[in-house]
Amino acid sequence: PIVRVEEAPGNARRIFTGIDIIAPGCDALELVWDTLTDYEELATVVPNLVSNRVISRDEDDCGARLKQVGGAKIAPGITFTAQTTLDVREYLSGLPAHMEADYLATGGAESANEVGGSSEGTRTASVAARAFGSTLPLTWDVFPRPYVLSSLPHRDVTMQGVRGVGDFRHYQGVWRLQQLPGCAPPGSSAMRLTYSVELSPRAWVPVALLEGRIAQALGENLEAIRDHVAKIAPQTSPPQKADAAD
Structure with missing residues (x-):
């Protein structure tokens, strides 16, 4: 990842x-x-979830409130565990524009959002995005925009910490799912899964101490989801050639 x-x-x-x-x-x-969206079984797939409990389901069945405990080793013999209560919402047509931070498009950074480029312009755009993002305040209900192909439709699942509860002062993220047409061999399909999150632990924990391990844990979670999908996908065999007529 x-x-x-x-x-x-x-x-x-x-x-x-x-x-x-x-x-x-x-x-x-x-x-x-x-x-x-199988919230009851998330902890069986995501390796860095120590526990996951569904507190309630939304009346429209497009979300839930979850209580989670995540764990990450930050040094030999030292494990950071964080408890969060999250409100999860599903958006089949993607987030509304007003709920998504647009800083990736600031200063020409849109090209950094399109995977596959390696030009000097893309590198410049990436630097501009970082510089602007470092000054962009954390705003509830405005989610960090994932690095995706902006020209393709997508679905989103948001996860937002309940304010004043848990070990993070601020936590909100979005899973984004996109089809990748023409990127899979015949008989298969391809998609891109991204997760973007902004977080701030309680003041007594310096985020610089945690960022590397949290980032690593998120990468491990993506790999686990990929491996889970490979395991449950129906196994197909290439069609058998018909015997030639005598």
């Missing part, structure tokens, strides 16, 4: 992760969507 850590004002960071997933004989995006 790709992992990128950016500074944010105060004791905070924004972390962006992404991975491409291919599934044979089925719709990879639907498998990933079903995995992420």
Whole structure:
């Protein structure tokens, strides 16, 4: 997976992760969507979830409130555990524009959002995005925009910490799912899964001490979801050639 850590004002960071997933004989995006929205079973798939409990379901069945405990080793013999209570919401057509930070497009940074470029312009755009993001305040209900192909439709699942509860002063992130047409071999489908999150621990924990391990844990979670999809995808065999007539 790709992992990128950016500074944010105060004791905070924004972390962006992404991975491409291919599934044979089925719709990879639907498998990933079903995995992420099966809230009762998340801890059986995501390795860095110590515990996960569904407190309630939204009346429209498009979200839930979860109580989670995550764990990450930050040094030999030292494990940081964080408890969060999260409100999760599903957006089949993606987040509304007013709920997404647009700093990636500031200063020509849009090209950094399109995967595959390596030009000097892309590097300049990436620097501009980092510089602007480091000054962009954390704002509730405005989620960090993932690094994705902006020209393709997507689905989103947001996760937002309940204010004043848990070990983070601020926590909100978004899972983004996109089909990747033409990027899989015949009989398979491809999709891109990204997660972008902004977080700020309580003041007594310096975020610089945690950022590397949290970023690593997020990458491990993406790999686990990819491996889970590979395991549950229907296994297809190439068609057998008919015997030649005598």
